[in-house]
Amino acid sequence: MTREAEHVIEVENLTKRYGELLAVNDVSFAVRKGEVFAFLGVNGAGKTTTVEIIETIRTPTSGKVRLLGMDVTRKKSDLVHRIGVLPQGFNSFDRITVRETIQYYSRLFGRGSADVDGLIELADLKDKTHEQFKNLSGGLKQRLGIAVALVNDPEVVFLDEPTTGLDPRARREVWEVMLGLKNKGKTIFLTTHYMEEAESLADRVAIISRGKIVAMDSPGNLTEGGGKHMVLTLQSTDDKASEIIRAIGFEPVHDNCGNIKVRLERADDVRKILGAIQAGGATFLGLDVRKPNLEDAFLRLTGEALNEEHAFERMAE
Secondary structure, three states, X not given: OOHHXXXXXXXXXXXXXXXXXXXXXXXXXXXXXXXXXXEEXXXXXXXXXXXXXXXXXXXXXXXXXXXXXXXXXXXXXXXXXXXXXXXXXXOOOOOOEXXXXXXXXXXXXXXXXXXXXXXXXXXXXXXXXXXXXXXOOHHHHHHHHHHHHOOOOOOEEEEEOOOOOOOHHHXXXXXXXXXXXXXXXXXXXXEEOOHHHHHHHOOEEEEEXXXXXXXXXXXXXXXXXXXXXXXXXXXXXXXXXXXXXXHOOOOOEEXXXXXXXXXXXXXXXXXXXXXXXXXXXXXXXXXXXXXXXHHHHHHHHHOOOOOHHHHHHHHHO
């Protein structure tokens, strides 16, 4: 199999500047045909800028990007009909129904013969066929957006933060639709800041931080890259606890809920930390010790805390 057949997206030394801001910094990667490739990073990491360049929406400052074997800066008109895009915050006309929305975008893309019923079924919207867009929940709107992204039967589907702002149940319903696409063999480029989303759906994950890719592998390999260590989480601690932990030779990482995460190499380290906190007069409300997951790998590789929305979601679940 040739490289062109293996890789539907090839990005080489991609850079994008906005004045003094370096949004994407010398990024290189390739996406294989038929895989789910996730771009994982906090808001502002450079995910959307990178994907919009690949989609031909933005032009790069430097570097090369090939999509389906074609240069995205030269072959935009040839590419737009072969890809599907779900942008952040998909929206439509308030007073047209689910069926009418898909029919409208089918005509807009010159695909009057699109399988509207098939797309409704794929997005699990059969019970909402005649519901107006304005009456749909956030999760239903996103599922409809995925159906719209497929009206031209694209070879590559770009899903930019498809579950942002959704409650946990709605998020999982959107995941089911995405898994349906995966089972149909579609190549999916997913941008997300949800660890569990990338871990559950992606064949490979690229972790991007401050415009640079810091790691890229399968979720399992990224997790195992941390070795056999454990992660201690102390819930809702006071500031003094961090100082004590650092003083005895460990490096605490904070999230936005006031919790502390500490990487440990030995089980005895838990007792050592708790003893030091107690002796120092610090407090915490609860603790958890577990083996590393993709969230831990992300923190280890980037040093960036989770955003507040994600942390709240995990507590709610």
